[in-house]
């Protein structure tokens with residue numbers, strides 16, 4: 001998709017550059033014109049990087065398989081059929097892979113690689129290199145805790161959608177990325193996201209009279225594009241969040 005340098009959660013410019021790609025190419029839009037703000041999932045492969053496309057396609061396939069396995073485990077843990085959540089990802093997934101590059105930053109106290117946010121999608125399978133910088137907010141006391149890089153491992157983030165589907169039995173963790181004055185850092189999140197037309201709401205099997213739905217339904221595609229199309233000004237308000245759909 002290209003390079004850009006802004007996170008879309010807090011409208012604050014971040015100290016990073018990214019390359020986004022989709023693991024599977026969806027068919028081009030049926031309409032010829034693409035309206036401003038429409039999401040287009042079309043890979044633009046650089047032609048001067050031999051092997052890059054093949055490596056990324058292989059990586060995408062393998063991580064997608066892992067993501068489906070995780071989805072099964074989450075469904076089971078909620079007392080659901082293992083494939084209960086698969087249908088949301090069958091056609092027109094909005095999954096994407098991001099290659100993050102955080103260059104060394106001369107003023108690490110003044111910038112963040114990524115400002116504090118929660119991942120909006122279903123699940124994130126995150127690879128980080130050995131530099132470190134990812135912080136997660138501890139629920140008990142609100143302190144930021146560094147996620148120590150462990151070689152050959154992935155970090156799995158539960159995203160907002162799983163929080164809503166599970167009616168808060170899972171919670172998406174707030175996180176951020178600090179910058180480093182000397183070292184550049186690379187990370188590769190795989191954002192596992194359902195189809196754009198998905199209406200996200202607590203699953204009927206997890207709600208009951210004793211545990212009523214805590215969220216109103218919202219359209220994932222709209223939520224996602226609102227985040228993406230936010231202007232890049234520092235605003236006093238937060239960008240769209242699942243809390244805006246919370247009942248009461």
Ligand SMILES: O=C(O)CCC(=O)C(=O)O
Nearest residue numbers: 100114128134177187189
């Ligand atoms: O670079 C990282 O470790 C995490 C990046 C991240 O949180 C994101 O891109 O959503």
Ligand SMILES: [Fe+2]
Nearest residue numbers: 117118119175
């Ligand atoms: Fe994130």
